[in-house]
Amino acid sequence: MQVKEYKPLIVAFCCNWCSYAGADLAGNNRLNYPADVKIIRVPCSCRVNPMFVLRAFQRGADGVILCGCHPGDCHYTSGNYYTRRRMALLFSMLDYLGIEKERTRVEWVSAAEGAKFAATMNDFAEKVAALGENKRLEDLRCKR
Amino acid sequence: MQKITRDQLIEKAASLLANGTVSCVLGWQKGEFDYDITPAVFETEDELKANFVWNDFCGANFSKYLVSKTKKCEGKILVFLKPCDTYSFNQLLTEHRFDREKVYAVGIPCEGMADIAKVKAIAGDGISAIDCSGEKLAVTTIYEDAPVMIDAKDVLAERCVNCKSKKHVAYDELIGEDGDVIDSARFDEVAKIEAMTPDERFAFWQNELSRCIRCNACRDICPACTCEKCVFGNPNSSLENKSPANSFEEKMFHIIRAFHVAGRCTDCGECSRVCPQHIPLHLLNRKFIKDIDSFYGEYQAGAEVGSRAPLVNYTTDDLEPGEVFERGDN
Numbered sequence: 322m323q324v325k326e327y328k329p330l331i332v333a334f335c336c337n338w339c340s341y342a343g344a345d346l347a348g349n350n351r352l353n354y355p356a357d358v359k360i361i362r363v364p365c366s367c368r369v370n371p372m373f374v375l376r377a378f379q380r381g382a383d384g385v386i387l388c389g390c391h392p393g394d395c396h397y398t399s400g401n402y403y404t405r406r407r408m409a410l411l412f413s414m415l416d417y418l419g420i421e422k423e424r425t426r427v428e429w430v431s432a433a434e435g436a437k438f439a440a441t442m443n444d445f446a447e448k449v450a451a452l453g454e455n456k457r458l459e460d461l462r463c464k465r
Numbered sequence: 466m467q468k469i470t471r472d473q474l475i476e477k478a479a480s481l482l483a484n485g486t487v488s489c490v491l492g493w494q495k496g497e498f499d500y501d502i503t504p505a506v507f508e509t510e511d512e513l514k515a516n517f518v519w520n521d522f523c524g525a526n527f528s529k530y531l532v533s534k535t536k537k538c539e540g541k542i543l544v545f546l547k548p549c550d551t552y553s554f555n556q557l558l559t560e561h562r563f564d565r566e567k568v569y570a571v572g573i574p575c576e577g578m579a580d581i582a583k584v585k586a587i588a589g590d591g592i593s594a595i596d597c598s599g600e601k602l603a604v605t606t607i608y609e610d611a612p613v614m615i616d617a618k619d620v621l622a623e624r625c626v627n628c629k630s631k632k633h634v635a636y637d638e639l640i641g642e643d644g645d646v647i648d649s650a651r652f653d654e655v656a657k658i659e660a661m662t663p664d665e666r667f668a669f670w671q672n673e674l675s676r677c678i679r680c681n682a683c684r685d686i687c688p689a690c691t692c693e694k695c696v697f698g699n700p701n702s703s704l705e706n707k708s709p710a711n712s713f714e715e716k717m718f719h720i721i722r723a724f725h726v727a728g729r730c731t732d733c734g735e736c737s738r739v740c741p742q743h744i745p746l747h748l749l750n751r752k753f754i755k756d757i758d759s760f761y762g763e764y765q766a767g768a769e770v771g772s773r774a775p776l777v778n779y780t781t782d783d784l785e786p787g788e789v790f791e792r793g794d795n
């Protein structure tokens with residue numbers, strides 16, 4: 322029997338104005354990052370409700386990363402400041418429930434930072450791969 | 466035993482009804498048993514005399530009831546508020562959930578409420594009557610003739626053991642004396658869990674949360690949870706009731722329930738009180754309160770009307786989510 326190589330599934334919420342453009346730039350520059358990173362475009366990082374993050378895990382993601390404009394650069398002025406507070410509390414709560422803290426991350430990536438985008442995704446994918454499959458947050462009903 | 470008496474409260478309510486200040490009274494009445502006191506609306510003095518109850522089981526916080534009752538009641542409604550209830554009252558006012566003009570709030574002192582689970586642990590099951598009028602609780606069961614005498618201090622509800630304030634932060638009138646804010650040990654239990662290893666924490670919460678039957682009582686009672694439509698009530702979401710498998714779903718419900726009230730939760734303790742499965746929900750709420758206090762400065766929801774909750778506020782040099790784990794306290 323052939324053992325399937327384990328590759329983590331990563332969901333990346335990227336804000337339309339900075340990080341999504343950053344991902345685009347990474348592509349244009351032919352920078353490599355894992356194909357298992359699934360990007361979901363959101364109008365602003367603060368569009369991401371904590372439920373989105375949990376739902377991603379429930380449906381089989383092994384890691385969830387949120388990318389937005391650098392603090393101060395949000396195209397809606399202050400969206401990412403709210404994101405920052407929300408995610409700080411959410412991540413702390415996940416940790417309190419005994420869920421590996423390496424599975425979640427927030428990173429600020431501007432439209433000019435294609436290289437940072439690729440490097441961030443590579444690093445994050447590596448850390449998540451080291452943790453292995455997401456067991457603690459999975460929902461058996463959503464198993465494929 | 467409570468310091469103020471039932472008669473004092475009935476007298477107050479009756480006089481306010483008689484002089485037309487209020488047209489109805491939100492109070493407690495006996496449920497199926499002496500210990501399951503339920504909220505009720507009274508309109509006449511006779512009703513009050515017949516059914517009004519005030520004793521060590523009047524834990525129910527009336528603030529949330531004002532949201533619907535102020536719309537239904539013609540004229541003003543009289544509400545009795547214990548110190549912790551006044552925080553919820555202010556929080557709801559901050560969120561414009563009811564019309565302050567339609568409420569006449571009477572602050573009443575509280576000596577702490579009893580937890581029926583603790584009473585049962587001492588007196589056993591089959592409780593037929595509880596008399597709270599003496600120094601001690603006299604608990605009669607169907608098995609014994611003589612009542613079991615219990616010191617109220619031994620059966621205090623968790624939230625009352627760790628009472629955060631005996632001070633009323635909102636009222637039109639006060640009966641009895643006002644107390645002070647208390648520097649309680651309410652975060653000790655949270656700190657204990659934080660000190661565990663991740664595996665222990667996961668096991669702890671798995672054990673607690675997997676007991677949840679998703680009755681939604683914790684959501685329904687919460688004075689901070691007043692949305693008329695809820696994601697957990699949506700039949701198309703696959704989230705509206707308990708999954709038949711042991712899965713992440715309960716944890717998601719609990720994280721979101723606590724998160725939704727983070728920064729607005731006054732730590733009134735109603736959620737833990739009503740949970741039929743005795744899940745320590747306050748440990749989730751208090752984790753958020755503790756984090757907010759340490760990340761963004763101390764904040765007590767409901768302490769004043771109009772204050773800006775920490776999650777709808779920010780400073781430009783807030784902590785980064787990644788830094789949460791670099792701090793020693795996590």
Ligand code: SF4
Binds near residue numbers: 726
């Ligand atoms: S979450 Fe619980 S303690 Fe907090 S306001 Fe709601 S019922 Fe009260």
Ligand code: SF4
Binds near residue numbers: 681682741742
């Ligand atoms: S009250 Fe208790 S059992 Fe009911 S949904 Fe809340 S935690 Fe679950």
Ligand code: FES
Binds near residue numbers: 336396
């Ligand atoms: S628009 Fe990019 S974070 Fe708000």
